[in-house]
Amino acid sequence: MDRIRIRGGKSLKGEIRISGAKNAALPLMATSLLTDGEVRLDSVPDLADITTMTNLLAQHGVEVTTKLAGKERSVTLSGANITDTTAPYDLVRKMRASVLVLGPLVARHGQAKVSLPGGCAIGTRPVDLHIKGLQQLGAEIDLREGYMYARAPQGGLIGAEVNFPKVSVGATENLLMAATLAKGETQLINAAREPEITDLAKCLIGMGAEIEGLGTDHLRIRGVERLHGTTHKVVADRIEAGTYAMAAAITNGEVELIGVHHELIAAVCATLQQAGVQFTETPRGLKVSRANGDLLGVDVMTEPFPGFPTDLQAQMMALMTTAQGASMITETIFENRFMHVPELLRMGASINVHGASAMVRGVKRLTGAPVMATDLRASVSLVMAGLVAEGDTILNRVYHLDRGYERLVQKLAACGAEIERLADGAAE
Numbered sequence: 001m002d003r004i005r006i007r008g009g010k011s012l013k014g015e016i017r018i019s020g021a022k023n024a025a026l027p028l029m030a031t032s033l034l035t036d037g038e039v040r041l042d043s044v045p046d047l048a049d050i051t052t053m054t055n056l057l058a059q060h061g062v063e064v065t066t067k068l069a070g071k072e073r074s075v076t077l078s079g080a081n082i083t084d085t086t087a088p089y090d091l092v093r094k095m096r097a098s099v100l101v102l103g104p105l106v107a108r109h110g111q112a113k114v115s116l117p118g119g120c121a122i123g124t125r126p127v128d129l130h131i132k133g134l135q136q137l138g139a140e141i142d143l144r145e146g147y148m149y150a151r152a153p154q155g156g157l158i159g160a161e162v163n164f165p166k167v168s169v170g171a172t173e174n175l176l177m178a179a180t181l182a183k184g185e186t187q188l189i190n191a192a193r194e195p196e197i198t199d200l201a202k203c204l205i206g207m208g209a210e211i212e213g214l215g216t217d218h219l220r221i222r223g224v225e226r227l228h229g230t231t232h233k234v235v236a237d238r239i240e241a242g243t244y245a246m247a248a249a250i251t252n253g254e255v256e257l258i259g260v261h262h263e264l265i266a267a268v269c270a271t272l273q274q275a276g277v278q279f280t281e282t283p284r285g286l287k288v289s290r291a292n293g294d295l296l297g298v299d300v301m302t303e304p305f306p307g308f309p310t311d312l313q314a315q316m317m318a319l320m321t322t323a324q325g326a327s328m329i330t331e332t333i334f335e336n337r338f339m340h341v342p343e344l345l346r347m348g349a350s351i352n353v354h355g356a357s358a359m360v361r362g363v364k365r366l367t368g369a370p371v372m373a374t375d376l377r378a379s380v381s382l383v384m385a386g387l388v389a390e391g392d393t394i395l396n397r398v399y400h401l402d403r404g405y406e407r408l409v410q411k412l413a414a415c416g417a418e419i420e421r422l423a424d425g426a427a428e
């Protein structure tokens with residue numbers, strides 16, 4: 001397996017182009033199951049998870065073509081001939097977002113057999129809200145042999161009022177897609193309002209869907225007979241932007257993030273500003289640097305959007321390891337999302353975990369070490385720590401990063417980081 005070697009101590013200087021968001025592109029790709037027209041998506045990142053979704057859709061019979069124009073990737077999907085409505089265990093266990101095919105398949109094809117995803121490194125992550133919501137739209141869903149067998153009633157799904165007991169990004173997306181083809185009106189109450197959901201809604205509207213309440217926690221969808229194809233540009237990846245903002249701050253550098261707007265990461269900017277990071281809007285994006293001198297410890301609690309995202313919690317913790325004073329970081333979305341802590345401790349950080357909170361006391365310096373992580377964001381937090389640590393950090397299990405950070409090594413190296421990818425078997 002490949003590894004990444006980082007020699008810490010260089011300040012990041014330069015510009016980083018932010019890619020299209022993985023977590024927007026995945027549901028957007030699933031919209032191809034809702035129409036026999038062509039859905040063209042621009043700015044799709046080149047990531048392992050996108051390949052997994054491509055393979056899943058291809059197995060359903062969607063024709064997927066990818067075109068490269070410079071560094072921009074366009075993916076065109078045609079779901080005119082759906083030949084198979086099964087999402088097999090092997091693909092779903094690889095990537096939980098595979099469950100996003102459930103709603104569209106039941107809505108347009110009247111049936112689906114989708115593997116239950118099972119456990120996950122960051123928490124139990126059930127899909128009960130997806131199932132209950134679709135049942136409220138009239139779907140019959142049986143669970144057996146590890147699969148969800150779903151069937152729409154004769155005549156298709158029927159609009160309903162779905163009041164989510166808990167905010168869920170994936171369940172909101174599945175229900176939103178399904179409701180576009182249900183008869184009558186659906187209301188999604190206590191819906192998630194992450195920008196990736198607004199992006200999905202915009203694409204669906206481009207396909208002929210009738211949706212109101214974009215950006216709020218109350219979506220109203222009037223079902224239509226059929227949807228048509230469209231062209232849509234994937235929204236910028238706010239998590240990638242936040243990660244590189246923190247990488248600039250931890251290395252005391254200055255980086256312009258190209259293609260991202262302040263409002264997309266407002267809560268993150270507000271927290272980082274308290275910690276001594278400054279943001280300047282530029283014609284092309286956002287410039288990030290330290291305001292003056294040291295970083296300060298700040299308390300952070302993860303929340304659904306517009307709050308501080310759980311997908312930046314690990315990176316925030318890495319940032320706080322060398323800040324002045326203490327920082328309390330509380331994770332409220334997932335019950336097991338502190339796997340980076342033991343690895344950061346190995347690099348000299350001072351962190352105590354008490355239940356869902358971690359107390360980070362800033363240290364003068366981190367030292368490089370061989371490290372590994374069990375999920376995407378934990379892995380990138382170790383890269384960030386490696387960028388300021390004394391000596392070499394070797395990150396194992398690089399495939400986690402390949403799932404969600406496009407050209408990470410190249411982007412950081414272009415800003416002056418000493419970072420390289422070591423092919424499997426290469427000497428360190």
Ligand code: EPZ
Pocket residue numbers: 022023024026096097123124125126127128129130131166167168169170171192309310311333334335376377404
């Ligand atoms: C999405 O996952 C993201 N994935 C995650 O990004 C992100 O961490 C998460 O939202 C929260 O922002 C994609 O968009 C592909 P949820 P999702 O349903 O939709 C519980 C990354 O690193 N829940 O909003 O699976 C669940 O267990 C990833 O890019 C239920 O109880 O997250 C969790 O505690 C990781 N029942 C909470 O809700 C359900 O049926 C929020 O999960 C569904 C969820």
